[in-house]
Amino acid sequence: MATIEEVEMGRYAQELEDDVRHLVRKYCRIMAWDIPDLDEQAARRLILAALRSSVTRVESE
Numbered sequence: 001m002a003t004i005e006e007v008e009m010g011r012y013a014q015e016l017e018d019d020v021r022h023l024v025r026k027y028c029r030i031m032a033w034d035i036p037d038l039d040e041q042a043a044r045r046l047i048l049a050a051l052r053s054s055v056t057r058v059e060s061e
Contacts, residue, residue, distance in 0.1 A: 023047070024048065024051075028044065
């Protein structure tokens with residue numbers, strides 16, 4: 001049986017995904033200011049890698 005915390009997180013799963021998409025779009029826009037011919041796929045990969053690194057660092061706190 002799931003804990004109350006797991007049930008709550010299940011309710012927020014879509015919201016978390018939406019937040020990640022928002023962060024990726026935000027940082028793509030910021031990168032595009034400095035890089036006129038931005039390769040969006042490459043930028044997305046770099047941004048997602050940075051987000052994963054950030055999550056790892058936060059987990060270790």
